Amino acid sequence: MAELDKKDESMDATPNVTEVETVEAATEEAAVAALDAPVERGEPILQVRNLVKHFPLTQGILFKRQIGAVKAVDGISFDLYQGETLGIVGESGCGKSTVAKLLMMLEKATSGEIFYKGQDITKLSGRALKAVRRNIQMVFQDPYTSLNPRMTVGDIIGETFEIHPEVAPKGDRRRKVQDLLDVVGLNPEYINRYPHQFSGGQRQRIGIARGLALNPEIIICDEPVSALDVSVQAQVINLMEKLQNEFNLSYLFIAHDLSIVRHISDRVGVMYLGKMAEIGTDTEIYDHPTHPYTQALLSAVPVPDPESREGRERIILTGDVPSPANPPSGCRFRTRCWKAEDKCAQEVPLLAVPERFKGEDTPAAHESACHFAEEKDVVHAA
Numbered sequence: 001m002a003e004l005d006k007k008d009e010s011m012d013a014t015p016n017v018t019e020v021e022t023v024e025a026a027t028e029e030a031a032v033a034a035l036d037a038p039v040e041r042g043e044p045i046l047q048v049r050n051l052v053k054h055f056p057l058t059q060g061i062l063f064k065r066q067i068g069a070v071k072a073v074d075g076i077s078f079d080l081y082q083g084e085t086l087g088i089v090g091e092s093g094c095g096k097s098t099v100a101k102l103l104m105m106l107e108k109a110t111s112g113e114i115f116y117k118g119q120d121i122t123k124l125s126g127r128a129l130k131a132v133r134r135n136i137q138m139v140f141q142d143p144y145t146s147l148n149p150r151m152t153v154g155d156i157i158g159e160t161f162e163i164h165p166e167v168a169p170k171g172d173r174r175r176k177v178q179d180l181l182d183v184v185g186l187n188p189e190y191i192n193r194y195p196h197q198f199s200g201g202q203r204q205r206i207g208i209a210r211g212l213a214l215n216p217e218i219i220i221c222d223e224p225v226s227a228l229d230v231s232v233q234a235q236v237i238n239l240m241e242k243l244q245n246e247f248n249l250s251y252l253f254i255a256h257d258l259s260i261v262r263h264i265s266d267r268v269g270v271m272y273l274g275k276m277a278e279i280g281t282d283t284e285i286y287d288h289p290t291h292p293y294t295q296a297l298l299s300a301v302p303v304p305d306p307e308s309r310e311g312r313e314r315i316i317l318t319g320d321v322p323s324p325a326n327p328p329s330g331c332r333f334r335t336r337c338w339k340a341e342d343k344c345a346q347e348v349p350l351l352a353v354p355e356r357f358k359g360e361d362t363p364a365a366h367e368s369a370c371h372f373a374e375e376k377d378v379v380h381a382a
């Protein structure tokens with residue numbers, strides 16, 4: 001990804017969670033006004049607290065009975081700061097997309113809170129909820145299936161104005177869509193074309209234009225470039241960075257590719273089996289990981305340079321990822337962790353700065369959910 005632009009470093013050293021300053025709005029008008037008020041750069045805009053999503057497992061056809069639950073997300077807390085990109089990484093099935101859907105309110109949380117500008121959006125309704133839906137948008141993974149093949153690009157992007165006519169009155173919609181096409185680097189004259197007339201990268205640009213249509217403040221990006229050719233990925237990432245600066249956007253950026261996440265993110269959270277294992281700035285996580293799971297993930301990234309590969313420790317994880325319907329007691333990673341001890345089966349490790357690094361001026365002093373967090377030399381290419 002060498003051809004990508006350099007990212008803004010100004011978001012480093014923000015804490016993971018800060019105190020929530022809740023906003024109690026007396027009327028719906030006041031709630032909407034508070035939700036539309038700007039947040040200063042570097043202040044928390046979204047604060048997630050103890051977020052849980054359990055999908056019930058049922059048995060029986062006529063009389064359904066719950067026999068368990070898939071603990072897809074099991075108590076996650078983090079802040080998203082205005083203007084930053086928070087990357088989320090983790091193996092398939094660890095709950096990344098479920099977090100995205102909860103934030104978008106496409107799924108209802110089992111418990112926990114999501115504060116957007118101090119108001120818990122899981123409890124909002126009416127015009128206040130509509131304001132949140134306008135301000136938090138999503139860009140999906142697959143530009144092939146997320147765009148309706150029977151609709152023109154103009155209709156796909158403009159459709160959202162039917163629900164939010166206040167953003168673009170009827171007579172102004174065509175021009176607004178053309179402006180959006182221009183902003184994402186597509187020819188505005190393509191407005192009447194259909195998705196199949198575009199390449200994968202162009203389709204993702206259309207998906208981004210749709211995400212931008214309502215002038216949102218936050219964009220949740222769930223694997224936005226994973227379905228694209230490597231050569232096109234960099235162009236789309238560059239576009240997203242340019243738009244972030246231009247429109248003052250905050251991104252939650254979910255992806256498998258550790259190098260892409262490092263490139264675009266100010267901070268990175270590593271998820272494992274429904275929990276956050278470690279979170280910190282990109283440098284803290286990539287160059288000074290203290291959680292064994294992060295160390296293993298990074299050591300699995302191929303290193304092209306034979307010299308730096310030499311003497312490198314490669315951690316091979318044994319065993320499969322346990323089922324989220326029946327996660328291990330204590331630390332969820334313990335069944336695959338080479339450092340596990342009795343304590344790991346008995347006590348759930350909390351996500352916190354490890355005691356040994358507290359107050360130390362070291363990049364290892366970031367939050368890690370491990371009883372025995374320590375640095376390990378892992379050479380990696382990400």
Ligand SMILES: Nc1ncnc2c1ncn2[C@@H]1O[C@H](COP(=O)(O)OP(=O)(O)OP(=O)(O)O)[C@@H](O)[C@H]1O
Binds near residue numbers: 093
């Ligand atoms: N609607 C659902 N009903 C039951 N289980 C679900 C549902 N949606 C997700 N899950 C389960 O929740 C867990 C987390 O899924 P999720 O899609 O959030 O993972 P992910 O990290 O996004 O994975 P991937 O990297 O493959 O996209 C998985 O075990 C998945 O099977």
Ligand code: SF4
Binds near residue numbers: 331333340369
């Ligand atoms: S708490 Fe124990 S099992 Fe979990 S990551 Fe740390 S050492 Fe490994």
Ligand SMILES: [Mg+2]
Binds near residue numbers: 096097098
């Ligand atoms: Mg997913």
